[in-house]
Amino acid sequence: MTTEIELRNIQKWFGSNQVIKDFNLTIAPHEFIVMLGQSGCGKTTTLRAIAGLETIDDGDILIDGEPVQHLKCSDRDIAMVFQSFSLYPHMTVYENIAFPLRATRMGKADIDKAVKEIARILQISDLLDKRPSALSGGDMQRVAIGRALVRQPKAMLMDEPIGALDAKLREQMRAEIKRLHVKQGSTTVYVTHDQVEAMSLADRIVIMHDGKLQQVGRPEEVYLHPANLFVAQFVGSPVMNVADIDIGTADSATEIRLQGSEKGFAFGDAALTGIRRDAPVALGIRPEAVLLSHSKSNDHLSAVTTNIEPLGSHDIVDVKIGGQTLRARTESGFVAGEGQEVWVNLDPEQAHFFDRESGLSLRKAQ
Amino acid sequence: MTTLTMTRLDPQSRAARRGMSDISIRNLFIIPTILFLIIFNIFPLLYSLYYSFTDFRASTNAPANWVGLANYRELLNDPFIWTNFTITAKYVIVSVAGQVVVGFGVAMLLNRDIPFKGLITTLLLLPMMLSMAVVGLFWKLLYDPSFGIINYVLGLGRFEWLSDPDMALYAVAITDIWMWSPFVMLLSLAGLSAVPKHLYEAAAIDRAGPLYTFFRITLPLVAPILMIAIIFRTMEAFKTFDIAYIMTSQPTTEMIAIRLYKMAFQEWQTGMSCAFAYIVLIMVVAITNIYVKYLNKVKER
Known part of the structure; x- marks a missing residue:
């Protein structure tokens, strides 16, 4: 199962609405790709186009170098796990898993062997005689995955496969999908809107917005070096702070002033290389790079806390500087309550700068 | 309470x-x-x-005498009654099978995005809304050997549909199929549109061909509602009277309802015909029970 999938200049319209805009992506063999985006961004449509459930208006889909965009899904040999599970309600678990093998007229003994083997891997051997209606959500999903894996397809597509499960089960199934992928190593494309799922599962994350590919990269790459404002604000929880800033000088040092604030943060010139001073710039800074302190010092700015979210392992504290609010991540209990004065500094190493007009990161080169 | x-x-x-x-x-x-x-x-x-346990005749003033099971014994030993039952069974099988094949087939054709789908469906339902007697009368005209349009279109010359003893029953069945296929179609269409689309997508992904998909996905999921249509149509066909009575009077088309009518209102054997009606009732209940048992088995899935 060393399948390579390549998408070249995919275009897709629904009426006058273009849902996939010039999409290019090469998926390496054994790779686990997660397509991440809000609902309606075109990620599911792209997945269905790879599967053959959706036609494309322009471009090429290549599987192992062969163009397949004109083939029916049955000729592409790709398995898919649906969000709604799509188990056959009138068949037992065994018959569900055996369905793709029976449909291609495989021998009875071989089918039995394959089904039992996959049931053993997925730990559903004792459910084989039950009907889907008697299963829990997690077991239904296991059966759906089993049905997809049993015929050893060229590639596996998953459309929000655990989106319908409750939070605890989702975590468990996430680990299981990862374990299965490590074991089976099939090329996998996984669609989700949940960035935690994406970060934890993906070899590479593909972020889509409004039908356009925004960034492709390893999870840490996407997190540490977002290509644009959309990616910056979509990946990471809590969301990255974005503030309009002015870059100026004070006491011969470069300074970053949040708009509406009189004083600024001293940033070394090194942190600002290559950033134009004349265009409107937005600062992006993750909550963990907003540093709070109880003691006054010269490079810190005074601020007032406005809101505290205690999350157990850490707190999220909102501080107001000038007219703008920054969210900071602190150890739990660091700030006692709202309305307190704290001292704020930013970590220049972890600061991102974006062009306000295009939204593009100004330090893409790094 | x-x-x-x-x-x-x-x-x-x-x-x-x-x-x-x-x-x-x-x-x-x-x-x-x-x-x-x-x-x-x-x-x-x-x-x-x-x-049904007396020798009562509604045409006379004679009091009803209790005869016990004599009516039932006589009826069940009468070879002519069994001929009526055989004719009825033949008619039920041909007519219901025809309605299921035609009705389900048309439903399959309609179960997709086609222009004027609503209008077409409504027009197809029209035969069902006509009166049985009217349908019988104008199909008699359509079948007419000398000026009927059916012989003209099929180029059969002067073929005797209704006066040919071997053909008459089938001619009546064809009329019944024409009239009641829309009913099966309507129920099938409801069943077909209730099959979730994503199951077909899953089947396509699982590389199932169209025939395999039909027999393993479509048919099993539509079976319960199709079964209900078959139960209704079997019961109706079993007691068919008007169409057959109006269209032809061949002995080969004398179904139980017609025989019952003749026994009760032409021969005035009131007691005997009551017993006959009870035999028919028991049979219909029995057949329906078999279907319902099967339906429940199908529904369990």
């Missing part, structure tokens, strides 16, 4: 001001229905059960 679960009457309501309690309102709604059922259904049922 019922009074406990009943909603209390609003004391401000007009009914309450007229001095009615909620029990009297309940009775007002239920008693007419129950009276109607007793007078027109239950009483005749029991009354005819009594007559």
Whole structure:
């Protein structure tokens, strides 16, 4: 199962609405790709186009170098796990898993062997005689995955496969999908809107917005070096702070002033290389790079806390500087309550700068 | 019991001001229905059960004599009655099978995005809305050997549809298929559109061909509702009277309902025909039971 999938200049319209805009992506063999985006961004449509459930208006889909965009899904040999599970309600678990093998007229003994083997891997051997209606959500999903894996397809597509499960089960199934992928190593494309799922599962994350590919990269790459404002604000929880800033000088040092604030943060010139001073710039800074302190010092700015979210392992504290609010991540209990004065500094190493007009990161080169 | 679960009457309501309690309102709604059922259904049922054990003839003033099971014994030993049953069985099988094939087939054709789907469906339902007698009369004209349009279109010359003893029953069955296929189609269409689209997508991904998908996905999922259509049509076909009686009077088309009619209102063997009616009733109940058992088995899935 060393399948390579390549998408070249995919275009897709629904009426006058273009849902996939010039999409290019090469998926390496054994790779686990997660397509991440809000609902309606075109990620599911792209997945269905790879599967053959959706036609494309322009471009090429290549599987192992062969163009397949004109083939029916049955000729592409790709398995898919649906969000709604799509188990056959009138068949037992065994018959569900055996369905793709029976449909291609495989021998009875071989089918039995394959089904039992996959049931053993997925730990559903004792459910084989039950009907889907008697299963829990997690077991239904296991059966759906089993049905997809049993015929050893060229590639596996998953459309929000655990989106319908409750939070605890989702975590468990996430680990299981990862374990299965490590074991089976099939090329996998996984669609989700949940960035935690994406970060934890993906070899590479593909972020889509409004039908356009925004960034492709390893999870840490996407997190540490977002290509644009959309990616910056979509990946990471809590969301990255974005503030309009002015870059100026004070006491011969470069300074970053949040708009509406009189004083600024001293940033070394090194942190600002290559950033134009004349265009409107937005600062992006993750909550963990907003540093709070109880003691006054010269490079810190005074601020007032406005809101505290205690999350157990850490707190999220909102501080107001000038007219703008920054969210900071602190150890739990660091700030006692709202309305307190704290001292704020930013970590220049972890600061991102974006062009306000295009939204593009100004330090893409790094 | 019922009074406990009943909603209390609003004391401000007009009914309450007229001095009615909620029990009297309940009775007002239920008693007419129950009276109607007793007078027109239950009483005749029991009354005819009594007559089926007598030699009563409605055409004479002679009192009814109790004869015990003699009527039933005589009927079940009568070879002509068995001929009527055979004819009926043949008719039921041909007619219901034809309706299922045609109705389900048309439903399959309609179960996709086609222009004017609503209009086409409505037009196809028209035969079902006509009166049986009217359908029988104008199909008699269509079948006419000298000027009927069917022979003209099929180029059969002067083929005798209704006066040919071997053909007449099938000719009646064809009329029945024409009239009642829309009913099967309507129920099948409801069943087909209830099959979730994503199951077809899953089957396509699982590399199932169209035939395999039809027999393993579509048919099993539509089976329960198709079964209901078959139950209804079997019961109706079993008691067919009007179409066959109007279209032809061949001995080969004498189904049980016609035989029963003749026995009761031409030969005036009232007691005997009551017994016959009871035999038919028991048979219909038995056949329906078999279907319902099967339906429940299908529904379990």
